[in-house]
Amino acid sequence: MSELTFRLVSKSAFQSLFVTLLRLCLFFLLLYFPFQGASGQENFPDTRLGTRASQLNTAGRFGKHTEEQGHTLPAVLVPHGMTFWTPQTRNTEKKGVCPYYSTDERLQGFRASHWLVGGCTQDYGSFTLMPLTDRSKLKATERAQKFTDETARSHYYSVRTPNVFSELTATSRTAIFRFTFADSNEAFLAFEVNSDEGLGTVGFDEKNKRIVASNPVHRIYQGKGEYAGMTGYCVVQFQDGDVAEHGIADGVLWVRLAKRQVLVKCANSFVSADGALGNMRSEQPHWDFEETKTQLQTVWQKEFDKIRIDDTALGDRQKEMLLQFRAAQYHAAFLPHDISDCDGLHPRFGAKSPLPSVRNGTYFMDFSAWDTYRALHPLLTIISPSMAGKMMNSLVEMYESTGWLPIFPCWNSYTSAMIGDHCAAILAEAAVKGIKGFDNKAAYKAMLKNATQTPADERDYIEGKSRRALSSYLQYGYVPMEDTVPYAYHKREQASRTLEYAYDDYCVAQMAKLLGDKKNYELMLGRSGNWRNVFDLLYKNYDADLRVRPSYITEGWQCHYIWYVPHDVEGLISAFSGKKAFVNRLDSLFTQRLYWHGNEPCHQVAYMFNYADEPRKTQHWVRFILDTEYGSTLGGLPGNDDAGQMSAWYIFSALGFYPVSPVSGEYAIGSPVFPKTEIPLENGKTFTIIAHNASPENIFISRATLNGKPLKRMFISHKDIVEGGRLECWMSSDFDLGFGLGFGLGFGSGFGSGFGSGLKVTSFQSVTSLSILQRKVSSFQSLTLLSI
Numbered sequence: 121m122s123e124l125t126f127r128l129v130s131k132s133a134f135q136s137l138f139v140t141l142l143r144l145c146l147f148f149l150l151l152y153f154p155f156q157g158a159s160g161q162e163n164f165p166d167t168r169l170g171t172r173a174s175q176l177n178t179a180g181r182f183g184k185h186t187e188e189q190g191h192t193l194p195a196v197l198v199p200h201g202m203t204f205w206t207p208q209t210r211n212t213e214k215k216g217v218c219p220y221y222s223t224d225e226r227l228q229g230f231r232a233s234h235w236l237v238g239g240c241t242q243d244y245g246s247f248t249l250m251p252l253t254d255r256s257k258l259k260a261t262e263r264a265q266k267f268t269d270e271t272a273r274s275h276y277y278s279v280r281t282p283n284v285f286s287e288l289t290a291t292s293r294t295a296i297f298r299f300t301f302a303d304s305n306e307a308f309l310a311f312e313v314n315s316d317e318g319l320g321t322v323g324f325d326e327k328n329k330r331i332v333a334s335n336p337v338h339r340i341y342q343g344k345g346e347y348a349g350m351t352g353y354c355v356v357q358f359q360d361g362d363v364a365e366h367g368i369a370d371g372v373l374w375v376r377l378a379k380r381q382v383l384v385k386c387a388n389s390f391v392s393a394d395g396a397l398g399n400m401r402s403e404q405p406h407w408d409f410e411e412t413k414t415q416l417q418t419v420w421q422k423e424f425d426k427i428r429i430d431d432t433a434l435g436d437r438q439k440e441m442l443l444q445f446r447a448a449q450y451h452a453a454f455l456p457h458d459i460s461d462c463d464g465l466h467p468r469f470g471a472k473s474p475l476p477s478v479r480n481g482t483y484f485m486d487f488s489a490w491d492t493y494r495a496l497h498p499l500l501t502i503i504s505p506s507m508a509g510k511m512m513n514s515l516v517e518m519y520e521s522t523g524w525l526p527i528f529p530c531w532n533s534y535t536s537a538m539i540g541d542h543c544a545a546i547l548a549e550a551a552v553k554g555i556k557g558f559d560n561k562a563a564y565k566a567m568l569k570n571a572t573q574t575p576a577d578e579r580d581y582i583e584g585k586s587r588r589a590l591s592s593y594l595q596y597g598y599v600p601m602e603d604t605v606p607y608a609y610h611k612r613e614q615a616s617r618t619l620e621y622a623y624d625d626y627c628v629a630q631m632a633k634l635l636g637d638k639k640n641y642e643l644m645l646g647r648s649g650n651w652r653n654v655f656d657l658l659y660k661n662y663d664a665d666l667r668v669r670p671s672y673i674t675e676g677w678q679c680h681y682i683w684y685v686p687h688d689v690e691g692l693i694s695a696f697s698g699k700k701a702f703v704n705r706l707d708s709l710f711t712q713r714l715y716w717h718g719n720e721p722c723h724q725v726a727y728m729f730n731y732a733d734e735p736r737k738t739q740h741w742v743r744f745i746l747d748t749e750y751g752s753t754l755g756g757l758p759g760n761d762d763a764g765q766m767s768a769w770y771i772f773s774a775l776g777f778y779p780v781s782p783v784s785g786e787y788a789i790g791s792p793v794f795p796k797t798e799i800p801l802e803n804g805k806t807f808t809i810i811a812h813n814a815s816p817e818n819i820f821i822s823r824a825t826l827n828g829k830p831l832k833r834m835f836i837s838h839k840d841i842v843e844g845g846r847l848e849c850w851m852s853s854d855f856d857l858g859f860g861l862g863f864g865l866g867f868g869s870g871f872g873s874g875f876g877s878g879l880k881v882t883s884f885q886s887v888t889s890l891s892i893l894q895r896k897v898s899s900f901q902s903l904t905l906l907s908i
Contacts, residue, residue: 165446166273167277169444169447170192171193172189172221173189173223174189175753177758189759191240193237196274196416197454198416199423201292203233204233204234204454207230207231209224211228211260211314213242213244213314225266225267226265226267227250227266227279228250228260229260229310230249232246234457237454238765239491241530244531249312249356251309252308253308258310259370260312274420275417283304284301284302285299286298289413292403293389293396294387294403303380306376307380308377309384310372311372311374314335316338317336320335329363330356330358333373334351334352334354336352341536347473348531352388354386354396356386358375358382358383364378390532426504427449427797435816438793438816443752447756457485460483463479464480466483470526481510484514485531485532486763488763489543490539491763493546493782494765494782495769497782505555516559519562519563523585524585534585536609539617545624547566548630548783551564553785568632582607597650598654613672613673616721629643648687651685652695655682658681659682676716683724683728684724689780693732715745724781731788740791746793776792776793785837785839786837786838789824789834789835789849796809809848822850826845826847
């Protein structure tokens with residue numbers, strides 16, 4: 121701790137004693153409260169990060185159109201809460217259009233949103249209100265105002281439009297606004313239901329002086345345009361009934377306000393208007409704006425403090441990365457989100473018509489599973505295991521209410537939006553890690569059914585139940601090109617499906633092992649080797665033309681998906697004819713600028729050097745990605761945040777480890793960014809990460825210990841974390857001094873021996889230059905690096 125200096129007018133003994141006591145108090149305060157990275161609003165992240173197209177390293181190289189957008193919101197919300205209260209610059213609920221873009225110049229209002237943040241899907245059940253000084257123009261694009269002076273934080277948002285200053289804070293299911301109008305203007309409020317189907321309703325309750333509205337939810341992907349069996353409801357309450365008159369024009373309800381500063385409360389429900397009122401009474405019974413704001417700030421302080429970073433001796437770059445880290449925590453706290461009312465009522469899953477709601481407590485929705493099983497859900501098993509258990513229980517409830525485990529459950533419906541069967545992967549990981557709060561046996565029954573059965577009624581399959589192309593996969597051990605996968609939003613993509621199903625099969629196998637089902641364990645473990653059946657196809661076409669995406673690959677190219685064997689890297693190394701060929705080809709992915717961080721299939725790739733005894737290359741490339749694919753500008757995400765997955769990757773990688781195969785319970789070690797980090801766990805223990813001499817230059821681990829004992833493998837386990845371990849790394853700038861011990865993988869799959877012999881690694885294209893960011897690197901052996 122640096123010495124404190126005091127300037128005193130007098131040198132009296134009393135003053136000297138006072139100074140000594142003050143120094144001691146400050147010392148013990150600093151000793152007791154060492155972590156201050158998230159304290160104070162000034163250290164809360166600007167939530168507009170990611171609200172415009174990527175401005176980073178691979179922007180535009182692989183992504184197209186919406187894939188280059190971060191598609192995040194500067195919303196005020198409770199972590200994983202029901203509604204995301206956000207400024208609105210776009211007025212649609214159509215696919216792929218985010219409610220807010222920081223490149224837009226006009227504000228249309230404030231939206232109660234349920235947008236799949238970071239995705240390309242749709243908003244649903246949303247409503248918008250906008251303060252105005254006249255009511256001549258009420259449609260969204262006509263009423264839109266130039267806006268300035270935004271303050272965007274997770275607990276508070278404010279903005280200035282001509283003659284109005286607007287402030288917003290919230291709870292999970294409610295929001296409270298404070299609108300201050302210029303004295304010389306009249307004060308109006310416009311309220312709009314954002315139904316693209318034109319089926320919303322809105323009315324004014326004269327007796328209680330409140331707006332009551334509804335917005336039916338409709339599906340996309342499977343059953344596009346069909347009613348999803350639930351409706352969003354909204355109630356808007358005015359303090360003291362501050363409404364002078366009201367009316368409806370152009371489908372927009374307007375009210376003239378009696379005062380120049382007004383408080384307005386909103387509440388949402390997916391059960392009923394009465395449910396929304398109940399949520400308001402429960403979560404927002406008062407009219408104290410500042411109290412609600414302070415309460416939400418405290419909620420977010422606790423969320424950020426789930427990972428406590430010592431910021432007392434950070435350099436400028438580390439401080440910048442700390443704010444990016446907090447922004448990543450914010451983005452990782454949107455989805456899945458609770459859509460149940462305060463009393464536990466929530467709509468039934470998968471209904472095509474209104475059905476009585478059920479009272480089963482907390483119920484989470486919008487599992488962007490193809491994205492989030494990779495890092496977001498693994499993160500929750502560490503920092504929020506009790507919430508993770510409730511999320512798993514929600515998936516089990518979906519199965520029990522309909523008979524099938526969903527693939528990609530959104531807007532309370534089946535979707536089959538993406539490939540794979542990754543709700544099974546999420547459930548298996550949680551069970552293997554000992555997450556409580558859900559029925560493991562029911563979850564396993566659901567997973568096994570998805571992996572082995574197709575609905576007898578074709579209408580159920582068309583709706584989105586069961587794995588796509590499962591019959592072909594079971595018959596051939598892969599999805600052949602002849603199967604075009606017609607009943608899916610993502611058609612074809614046969615090779616990628618095969619690879620993802622192989623991982624899902626491995627996850628089902630681990631669940632079978634956990635529950636003692638030896639027969640199905642062996643069956644599913646054998647099926648998890650089906651990745652081999654498409655390896656040659658990907659290998660032979662590795663250097664394919666990047667201008668055209670192959671129809672058998674999902675959102676990427678062969679050079680990306682060939683690495684997707686997270687559960688059997690040992691076998692994949694063998695398929696490449698050994699570690700040397702494996703590492704050379706892996707090198708080329710980066711040196712030829714083929715690596716694409718802006719979409720998920722590559723997210724485990726940089727950590728795969730660890731499996732071939734080249735952990736220093738993992739350390740280099742992980743840091744390179746952190747430095748070049750993330751930034752602190754509004755375009756500081758490499759692509760769609762995809763429900764928090766992109767941000768969860770950043771969180772794990774900045775901490776210094778990553779779940780390559782989440783169900784394994786192992787984490788590959790990378791390169792910790794911060795000198796000292798503590799993760800206070802729900803069980804009362806703490807996992808500590810110490811990175812001695814950590815700096816932007818010192819990115820290589822020269823030696824490491826776990827709980828004081830030398831680390832012999834570049835992996836730690838989930839058990840090491842939850843038992844409150846201490847990972848200690850000594851960082852260096854010298855590549856040659858990097859930690860590089862051999863180790864056994866320990867997967868126990870038996871794959872890989874002898875497979876792939878005779879494959880010849882083709883010559884690489886000319887190496888595309890990359891920036892080393894002025895790091896001191898003495899030798900990169902076969903790795904060629906130039907300045908870009």
